[in-house]
Amino acid sequence: MKTIIYVDGFNLYYRALKKTNFKWLNLMALCEASLPKDCEIIGINFYTARISGRIDPSSPKDQHIYLKALATIPGLSQHFGSFQVSDKLMYLTQPLVFSPKLKTQPLPTPKFVSVVKVEEKGSDVNLGVHLVRDALLRKMEHAVVITNDTDLCEPLRIVVEDAKLPLTLLSPVAKPAKGLEKLATFVRHLSPYLGVSQFPDPVITSTGEQLEKPKSW
Template structure:
C-alpha cells in the first residue's frame, strides 16, 4: 500500500526526544521500523518551525544541523510554520511562586505579570490540511501520523470516516490520546524504536557537504 507519513515535529520532540540521547533521529528508517513491511512509504512530511535561541543559544544551530541531516533523505519533505513572540499579560497563581528561589512574598502581591510568550503557529494546521487534501486527492492508499496532539482529532476523523482511508496513529508516548485513537484504524507506539534509528554522527550530503551531530545531543 502506498503510504504517506505526517510528522508533528514539535510533538515528537517534546513527547519522545527532549532530554534523551536520541534527537539525531532518522525519521525515514524510524517509520519503516514501526510500520508493517507490507506498507511502501512514498513520502514523509515533517512539520516544524525555526526555533529561537532565547532560552538555549545553541538551539537554532542544532536545529539547522538536524534539518540539513533530514535533507539527505530523498523522500522527506520539510514544512515550516513559524514562532510568534509577544509580551502578554497573564494571571499569576496565588500565592506567587518564584523561580529560582521558591515561594516568596512580593509587596504589593501581584495578580498579573507581563511575560514573554512564544507560540508556534501553523505546523499542526498545515499537517491537518495537507493530510485531508492528500486523502481526498487519492494520492496514497494509507496514511500514518506521528503525534499525540488532540487538535488533530478532527482531521483524523475526516480521513477515516469521510475519505475512507486507513490511518495508523504512531504515538510518541506510551498512551495515545483517546480522541485520536478513537479515529485511527491502527495505533502504534515509538517506545523501543528510537535508539535503533539514529543517523550516523557524520553525514555526507548529496552536494558533498558534511553535517556532524551536535556535540550537546
C-alpha cells in the first residue's frame, strides 16, 4: 500500500521522547520498523515549530541540528507552525499548593501570578488539512498518523469514513486517546522501536556536513 506518514512533532516529543535517550530519532527507520511490510512509504510529513530559547538557551540549536538531520531523509517534508512565548497573569488555586509542600502558607496569599506561557500554534491544523486533502485527492492508499492529540479526531474521521481509506494510528503513548483509537482502522505503538530507529552519530549530509547528536540528548 502506498503510505504517507503524518507526524505531530511536538506531540511525539513530549509524549514519547522527552525523558528518554532516543531523541536522535530517524523517522523513516521508525516507520519501516513499526509498520507492516506491505506499506510502501512514499512520503513523511513532519509538523513542528521553531522553538524559543527563553527557557532553555540550547534548545533552538539542538532542534536546528535535528531538523537538518531529518532533511537527509528522502521524501520527508517539514511544515512549520509558530511557537509563542509570553508572560501571562494566571489565577492560582486556593488554597495554594506547593511542591515541595510548605508547612505554612505565605501571607498575604496571592490570587494571581505572572507565568511564562508556551504555546505552539498551527501544527495540528496544518497536519489535519494536509491529511484530509491528500486522502480526498487519493494521493495515497493508506495514511499513518503519529499523535495523541484529540484535536485531530475530525480529520481522522473524514479520512476513514468519507474518503474510505485505511488509517493507522501510530501511538506515542501506551494508552492512546479513546477518540483517536475508536476512529483509526489500525492502532500500533512506536515505543518498542525507538531504540533501533536512531540516526547514526554523526549524520553526514549530501554536502558532506557532519551533524553530531546534541550532547544533552
